[in-house]
Amino acid sequence: MHRTLLPVVALLLWAGALDARLLSTPIPTTTASLGFEYHDDSVRALHLKFFDHLVEQQVANIFKLVLRGAYEARQRHQKLEYTHDHPRHERPVVLDVGMNSGFYTMLSASLGARVYAFEPQVFCVGIVRDLIRTKNLHLAPLIEIHNMGLGTTGVVAVPKRSVCDGHFGTDGIPAVEDVEDLNEETVAIPIVDPQLLLPLWFRNVTLVKMDTEGAEADILKHLLPFVEAGRIHHIVVEIMPSQWINRASSLNAGLRTIKRLAALSKRVIALTDPRVITGGVPRADTEEIGGPTYEEFDLEGLIRDRHERGGACNVWFSFV
Secondary structure (H helix, E strand, O other): OOHHHOOOOOOOOOOOOOOOOOOOOOOOOOOHHHOOOOOOHHHHHHHHHHHHOHHHHHHHHHHHHHHHHHHHHHHHHHOOOOOOOOHHHOOOEEEEEOOOOOHHHHHHHHOOOEEEEEOOOHHHHHHHHHHHHHHOHHHHHHEEEEOOEEOOOEEEEEEOOOOOOOOOOOOOOOEOOOHHHOOOOEEEEEEEOHHHOHHHOOOOEOEEEEOOOOOHHHHHHHHHHHHHOOOEOEEEEEEOHHHHHHOOOOHHHHHHHHHHHHHHOOEEEEOOOOOOOOOOOOEEEOOOOOOEEEOOOOHHHHHHHHHHHOOOEEEEEEOO
């Protein structure tokens, strides 16, 4: 379907020395200490969102933990005989799937990672590119932003202007079968199978962050072979099973994928969650993440609960 619309991967850019600046816990009320500037009050909803919710702080702290660990390992190995083609010497790689306002894209780059960000919303891509060009040019060599979605190959109709409020894609996105499916307010955006892209870029992915309002089950299915091959080390994902049926998947198909990810994981952690979970979720405090987290919990029960009652949950799968 419209395969000629599928983009060719961008050229990789060489970057300078790794920046080891780290995020403090909790997130400060400005991003001055994070190594980048975020949106100002002219886009107030974006500016405040990531500082008000504990779960966003926990996700940011996971970025710090994972990328700091990758940085320290890289530094240790560089003291040994350096081999240019050895994967341990590669810069950490982050996939920001569902970039939205760009917070985690810029956070990752400020922590020294090479970032590949994917976002179907034209407006969001535009404001993040402008923010990097005008206020964070030092991060530009580390960031590639792709105006596309990941998942089962296709083309969708996306509004030319949106508010980047984090709810895009809820209830589905119209497919484009013909040019008549578009109008002056929409643009055709490709959805690309990540198996067509990722092998061309790098050996391993340090961290995948995914916030796609229900498309995660379909995307994770396509990323599963990379996890099975040991090429993805961590996934932090917002899970919204009530929307899977609208986003190229289903409850049963999504559960199969999530169960396989859990079976491959060395650790599965549910982040802070105000709801009582069907089946019970033992509560624990993970100091380095900050705030309540949950381990040894009923993952299928959690997903079925969210499917029945709506809403989402956030889970960290660690494969290393």
